[in-house]
Amino acid sequence: MLMLAENVYLEMVAHCLDGLPEEACGLLGGTDGEADGARASVCYPARNEAASAKLYRLAPLDHLRSDRDAEQRGLALIGVFHSHTHTDAYPSPTDVAQAPDPGWHYVIVSLRHAEPVVRSYRIVGGQVEEEPVAVDEN
């Protein structure tokens, strides 16, 4: 399961809505331990260098800065989020083919309908498995 701090959930969805009509993306900082599970406590909105409604390419410099900030906070980058502007919140073949880290959580924010839909997946060796997402209001 992926737990999202409420501020992370809100910032993530806001960044995706701000990015319309293009896809938006960003990284999630947090902790991911076997005992306590995964919890994202910091949202790192990033630029989509692809500037496309169908593709995203997360700006490497934003990645570098997010990685440094997470480390300074004693956290790690535990996943990535991006929006699907016109399709459901399920990984596209491109998402699966290009998933960079089997340890990450892959969050997709679908803006297909009026209400954003947030889902999270693990992608390991080309296999996609959905995981529950919860929002932590504390």
Added chain:
Amino acid sequence: MPVEVRLPTILRQHAGGQTSVKANSGPLSEVFEDLIRQFPGLAGQIVTDEGTLHRFVNVYLNDDDVRYLQKLDTKVNDDDVVSILPAVAGG
């Protein structure tokens, strides 16, 4: 060995789980050669057989993307930090 090389989580398994490792300064290609000498499991993960940077990694020298410097010929000095990051993309 004064250069710090920061590794992404996906590559740390090849370096004993370390977040960052040390390597000799010099052209970036030689920094990576030294890295692979220490951690043979990293061979083929950063540089292709043709001797170019893999397209699915981004490499930074301090705050600069080496693709906009001299790529693998970029000079890396003592106390510089080389960061290797996976390319993050999708559709």
